[in-house]
Amino acid sequence: MSAIIDVRQVVKTYRKGKEKVEVLHGLDLTIERGEFVALMGPSGSGKTTLLNLMGGLDQPTAGQVEISGERIDQLSPARLAKWRSQHVGFIFQFYNLMPVLTAQRNVELPLLLHKMGGKERRQRAETALKIVGLEDRAKHYPRELSGGQEQRVAIARAIVSDPELLLADEPTGDLDRNTADEILNLMQTLNREHGKTILMVTHDPQAASFASRTVHLDKGRLATAEAA
Amino acid sequence: MSPLTLVWANLKRKKLRTVFTLGSVAVAFLLFAFLGALGRAFSVGLEIAGADRLITMHKVSFIEPLPLAYVNRVRNLEGVAEVSHQSWFGAYYQDPKQQFGLFPVEFDAQSEVYPEYKVSPEQWESLLNTQAGLMLGRAMANQLQVEVGDRIPLSSTIWSQQDGNQTWDFEVAAIYEGKADGSDEMQGFMHYDYFNESRSFGRDAVGWLVTKIEDPERAPEISAAIDAMFANSPTETKTSDEEGWAAGFAAQIGNISLIVRAVLGCVFFTLLLVAGNTMAQAVRERTGELAVLKTIGFGDGRILRMVLAESLTIALLGGVIGLLLGFGFVAAVRPGVAQFLPGLAVPPNALVIGIVLAVLLGLVTGLLPGIRAMRLKVVDALARI
Numbered sequence: 001m002s003a004i005i006d007v008r009q010v011v012k013t014y015r016k017g018k019e020k021v022e023v024l025h026g027l028d029l030t031i032e033r034g035e036f037v038a039l040m041g042p043s044g045s046g047k048t049t050l051l052n053l054m055g056g057l058d059q060p061t062a063g064q065v066e067i068s069g070e071r072i073d074q075l076s077p078a079r080l081a082k083w084r085s086q087h088v089g090f091i092f093q094f095y096n097l098m099p100v101l102t103a104q105r106n107v108e109l110p111l112l113l114h115k116m117g118g119k120e121r122r123q124r125a126e127t128a129l130k131i132v133g134l135e136d137r138a139k140h141y142p143r144e145l146s147g148g149q150e151q152r153v154a155i156a157r158a159i160v161s162d163p164e165l166l167l168a169d170e171p172t173g174d175l176d177r178n179t180a181d182e183i184l185n186l187m188q189t190l191n192r193e194h195g196k197t198i199l200m201v202t203h204d205p206q207a208a209s210f211a212s213r214t215v216h217l218d219k220g221r222l223a224t225a226e227a228a
Numbered sequence: 229m230s231p232l233t234l235v236w237a238n239l240k241r242k243k244l245r246t247v248f249t250l251g252s253v254a255v256a257f258l259l260f261a262f263l264g265a266l267g268r269a270f271s272v273g274l275e276i277a278g279a280d281r282l283i284t285m286h287k288v289s290f291i292e293p294l295p296l297a298y299v300n301r302v303r304n305l306e307g308v309a310e311v312s313h314q315s316w317f318g319a320y321y322q323d324p325k326q327q328f329g330l331f332p333v334e335f336d337a338q339s340e341v342y343p344e345y346k347v348s349p350e351q352w353e354s355l356l357n358t359q360a361g362l363m364l365g366r367a368m369a370n371q372l373q374v375e376v377g378d379r380i381p382l383s384s385t386i387w388s389q390q391d392g393n394q395t396w397d398f399e400v401a402a403i404y405e406g407k408a409d410g411s412d413e414m415q416g417f418m419h420y421d422y423f424n425e426s427r428s429f430g431r432d433a434v435g436w437l438v439t440k441i442e443d444p445e446r447a448p449e450i451s452a453a454i455d456a457m458f459a460n461s462p463t464e465t466k467t468s469d470e471e472g473w474a475a476g477f478a479a480q481i482g483n484i485s486l487i488v489r490a491v492l493g494c495v496f497f498t499l500l501l502v503a504g505n506t507m508a509q510a511v512r513e514r515t516g517e518l519a520v521l522k523t524i525g526f527g528d529g530r531i532l533r534m535v536l537a538e539s540l541t542i543a544l545l546g547g548v549i550g551l552l553l554g555f556g557f558v559a560a561v562r563p564g565v566a567q568f569l570p571g572l573a574v575p576p577n578a579l580v581i582g583i584v585l586a587v588l589l590g591l592v593t594g595l596l597p598g599i600r601a602m603r604l605k606v607v608d609a610l611a612r613i
Contacts, residue, residue: 048611057523058607078527085525092610096520100237101229108229110524121229157524 004165004197005031005054010063012049012220023049025220026063033164036191036198038208041217047201048169050217054199055088055167056080067165085113089158089196091168095150097142103129103153104138110161128156131194132186148179155186159196166190168200172207184210231530235537238514246542249506253546253589254553256499257582261554261574263492264581269572280309280444281341282451284437287464291316293433294463296424299337301457302439307450309442312337315435317418318385321372327385328368329415331435332423335363341440344406351376351402359422361401365413369403370563376400389426396426412571438470503546504593507539511597518601519609528602535601539594540587547586551579 012024023046031037039047052058053065056072065073067087075083089110097106107125116124129135132152142150151171158166168187172180188210190196200211208214216223239246284302286292296313303311312333319330335356339345347355347363354376355361362380364372374380378400388394398418406413424431441450451467458465511518518531526534555574562572 052607055523057610078529081522081525081527083525084523090523092520096516098234098237098517098520100241101234105229105233105237109234109521112229112231112234113525113530118230 038211093170128160254550257550281470310340312341313434345404355401362398367413535598540590543590
């Protein structure tokens with residue numbers, strides 16, 4: 001296996017009023033291609049901050065973030081946006097679907113950033129919905145779906161442009177146990193059968209048990225790492 | 229799905245608000261069209277004034293007559309194409325308060341000098357052969373409820389016939405329509421010979437001369453030549469181009485026009501502010517969704533274009549609806565006010581200017597929220613969801 005994520009000596013500092021708050025303190029982390037990693041830690045430990053840096057949503061104050069051999073901490077905002085559209089799929093805790101679009105169209109959204117015809121966009125969205133088991137809900141609006149179904153649509157949106165890396169921030173945080181397990185099983189399938197590398201932020205040890213490796217973060221530093 | 233699908237879906241998000249915003253923009257542009265029509269009505273004389281026509285009147289006052297003999301003397305000047313003359317008849321039908329413009333003219337010369345009145349050849353022939361023939365504008369004929377062939381007695385506030393009767397018999401021989409939109413159709417013309425031979429006083433005099441010249445650039449020179457010809461005579465003249473002459477009349481009602489424009493302008497501007505604020509609010513409410521779009525790779529430029537597309541759609545749709553309603557409204561009220569505002573018509577360029585204004589409105593109202601959306605920090609916005 002080769003490293004898909006290589007984070008070196010990353011420092012992230014925020015300004016809170018006049019005060020500077022260092023959230024990550026020279027953190028190192030490597031994730032191999034094809035891994036399913038759970039990132040755990042107490043609130044304020046820097047999990048989401050680290051996820052944002054690896055997803056190109058934020059820039060480190062110091063250190064380097066290399067994804068698939070590309071230093072994304074050196075990319076301009078415009079190139080970073082393009083990079084995100086091609087290399088990463090995001091899954092959020094509250095699904096964040098567009099309420100005015102049907103499931104099918106929500107899934108098609110990222111494809112608007114790729115050069116392809118409407119027919120191909122439609123076909124790819126249908127395939128993604130089939131993978132998450134929601135092909136029969138394509139014409140439904142988010143308000144007509146359950147929480148688990150909404151998250152499945154969000155996952156379909158994340159995989160529709162076939163990125164190698166999926167970043168999930170508490171993807172089961174808003175779901176009941178059974179539905180959460182279904183979603184986690186789906187993510188495991190995406191990891192094992194479709195070869196997606198997944199980094200999942202979670203508070204839930206049960207959710208973390210679906211991952212192949214768990215990384216603990218505490219006060220901006222890597223605590224321990226354990227294999228499943 | 230195309231990017232426009234997303235824009236359209238966002239507009240349908242809160243249908244009632246979109247409808248109200250569209251409504252306020254539409255009302256603003258309806259006012260714009262009406263304002264344009266009103267402004268045009270007040271300056272229609274200037275607009276239809278011919279650059280190649282000169283008006284010669286008595287040097288002392290507009291109401292002092294000129295000798296008929298002046299017509300031929302001016303006609304013989306070098307550079308003059310034709311000379312017509314007009315007089316004020318002071319006509320009314322039944323009610324003296326409802327006076328309208330009726331002008332005794334020589335029709336052959338008149339048609340040379342004013343080619344903008346459209347009359348069918350049959351009616352024109354009939355007019356020339358009917359001594360008491362009357363040529364009315366279409367709007368005037370409608371108001372008097374007469375058609376070609378009808379006989380109508382018209383009274384004059386000034387002129388009596390030789391038997392002392394101030395009521396003159398006419399036969400409607402022709403009805404003209406202006407070739408240009410906004411032409412004055414609330415007036416009429418009668419034969420000068422009928423007028424001159426029948427009136428009890430003031431024979432062989434005319435109100436003013438209208439001279440058509442061959443080269444509009446020679447207007448100052450020929451005007452000076454006309455006035456010089458009659459200098460030191462008992463009836464000296466003052467000649468100016470038609471536009472200058474019409475401007476003098478327009479100035480008398482200029483202040484009313486200005487006040488009406490200012491009031492409607494304020495209303496228009498206020499409605500634009502309301503529409504702009506609503507559009508800004510619509511974008512503010514979607515901060516979270518915009519952050520998600522940016523997360524999945526929508527660049528700053530694309531986000532800005534999307535917001536601008538929404539505001540442009542509202543502005544253009546509302547603008548076009550408002551302009552069409554404006555055209556319809558002006559067309560509907562025009563017959564009712566034709567007597568007072570004969571030139572009430574939406575200016576021909578109002579549609580183009582209106583659409584340009586709508587585009588500007590869309591850009592201005594969408595730019596600030598668009599820039600705000602563009603500058604949105606994804607991490608901060610996601611944290612607020």
